[in-house]
Amino acid sequence: MSYAEVSVNSPIAQRRTFSYAIPPHLEINVGQAVWVPFGDKRLQGIVLELSPHPEVEETREIIGVIEPRPLLSPQQVLLARWISEYYLSPLFDAVALMLPPGFERRTITFISPIPPPDGFDLSSLNAEQKQALELIREKGRLSLGQLGKTLGRKKAQSIVSQLVNKGLAAKSYELEKIRVKPKMVPYLSLAVAKTEAEKEAANLSKAPKQASLLEYLSRQNEPVPWAEARENTKCSKATADALVKKGLARFQEVEVRREPISYKDIVPSPPLTLTSAQKSAFEAIKSGLAGGKAQTFLLHGVTGSGKTEVYLQALAETVKLSKKAIVLVPEIALTPQTIERFAARFPHRVAVLHSKLSLGEQFDEWQRIRNGDFDVVIGSRSAIFAPQPKLGLIVIDEEPEWTYKQQDKSPRYHARDVALKLASLSGATVVLGSATPDIESFYHAQKGDYRLLQLPERVTPYDGSALPKVEIVDMREELKAGNQSLFSRSLFQAIGQATANKEQVILFLNRRGAASFIQCRSCGFVMRCRRCDVPLSYHLTEDRLVCHQCNYNIKVPESCPRCGRRRIKFLGVGTQRLEQEVGYTFPQARLLRWDSDVTKGRYAHDEILSKFRAHRADILIGTQMVAKGLDLPLVTLVGVVSADTAINLPDFRGGERTFQLLSQVAGRAGRGVRGGKVIIQTYAPEHYAIRAAAEHDYAAFYEQEIDYRRQLHNPPFSQLAGLTYSHTNDALCQREAERTKRFLDQEIASQGIAGIELIGPAPAFIHRLRGRFRWQLILRGAELSSFLSPLPLPPGWAVDIDPMGLV
């Protein structure tokens, strides 16, 4: 008998596997999904290991196989174990990251007949048992649900168990089929012969629209998608309906294959001739790929230096070696513009994984990836878990991006660190690309853990073109000069000039809404979220106060809820308020706002972007969304309305975050031949992050920042772990945090560990979230996962290894 170690889908299982015996009739492999008995339940599990001996004396048997083909590759099995051990997450949570979308769905029980045991007297069965058995034998196999339709649900269940007990029938289980609704698209065609249609069109002089649609249709040889006909003729649905009513045209629904990428407008793009800097970066990656051993490259190149072209050629090289690749981009950058660049180079060989795809689309894409249908899988954070076979290359674009870390639920993994682990398990090459590398990654490159590749110059609009000039404006001086508006004199003038020249402007402000909060002028009362205790933000379009943590929202009170006076005042500025101000100040300019309030729909990002690209707006106002990867040649001015939002966060990464954001925003200007200019407004003009960003000087920023990190013993010179306890009772929360601190202190002392520091407990930066209070402990030291792993922490604690921010 052999045994399997199974990761079971139960909250009780936590970080361990369970041993099951493999019955002789089942063929079990590592990575396979199986049914196992667990207590009195039947649960899903994934086989992580096979062994000749069980871990425990008493084992139960695996019930059955969910799918014969393993769902996880051997490398993914090891990766799941690593994620669970390193990030201290339940093992099945880690496994689940790699399962096909919709895996945890309803199961169906099937009943099949088996030959009766020797000497069994069938006439001993009662009438209902006989009826059920006949039904099952007739069909060969029947689901419990189908049987229930004839016998009644309860009855069917009890009769089936009787038949199973008597050895006359057996149960088996299957996952419910994913219902991928076919995608139907309306097509329009003529309902009459072409000659007749042409005659009718000539008679329709009173309805010219109908006539032109009819003529259009008679020029087609096949039915046309209605969307295409509408686009080409500019006719409305009413026009088409009128033709249908006259019996001249007809609609029909046609099933189309779901293709997340539409190749209709994509022109294949040949590789470009690399500049010398690109070439030496590419050659280094190429030899890494040929070596077939895990190796990491840090590609440091200013925005517009041609990093993407290097990725594309490295991907082509990977394909030449008969290997495949995964490309990670920040969720926000997963726009058609980005996807197009990859799809144009590798037509029909690119899969896209998008959180906005429907479950059916995700499921289809997953299956096709596993079948090896794509050379490149492109997606955000979770695409690192795509079942891409023969992995040779992993590219992570904009590597310091915070969205690569899953912060809100377990496993709290960082896609970069998972990628590095996966690469070491599969011998793949990793390329981390950025204009502003993560301080820790750059440190690793300096130490020689990664190989540093640099593209110091822009290739657009021409090779070696300069980065835009940046002007820092001290807003304190503006106040002294009596200017209380949102715009410094310099920014005001520059906006006026750019719009007069028919150029485009981007205004960046890292805060949504209209006012950051509202306050009563009489008593000072500030409206706060009842559940999260943060100030509510005023949203102009909805005319409501909104909590940016939990979306709780209320009407703006006319009078102060505390003192009853009607003296409510709006303080601070958000994107909505900025839009209003810009509207007053530059009434001729056409405005467009881009923040998460206006991009709730599936295609909103693209709509806004194409509108701006087509120059149907002059000024784009937005939060950090506008900072990412836009390549807009008509933009000659970028204004940072306030650079200070991140500096003041109680977080050791505040400086880094500010530098990254400002550098990214600044990179949006001057991408066309007209050049460009950036104006940064701040109350802290001498801050090192702002100064370095203004001078496009990553090296200067790095030197200063790494020095602070060393002095304060922050990463990369230590590791951090954030422990957050949450509860509806604040006092209880504090007591538990204090108790745990004493407990951890004792552990550190009794194990004689040097170099683990405990910070806190303190209320978390977001003290209250969705009605629960949060207290936090920070551990600073080394090998924190191994230290914390065996320690019992009561439920309610969330552990975040390598937290991004201390929130």
Ligand code: ADP
């Ligand atoms: P990055 O990813 O570093 O921001 P991109 O790869 O987007 O830079 O390159 C910016 C622009 O330069 C793109 O329009 C790209 O097509 C163009 N480009 C990149 N490399 C070359 C090259 N070797 N020759 C000509 N144009 C190039």
Ligand code: ZN
């Ligand atoms: Zn709230």
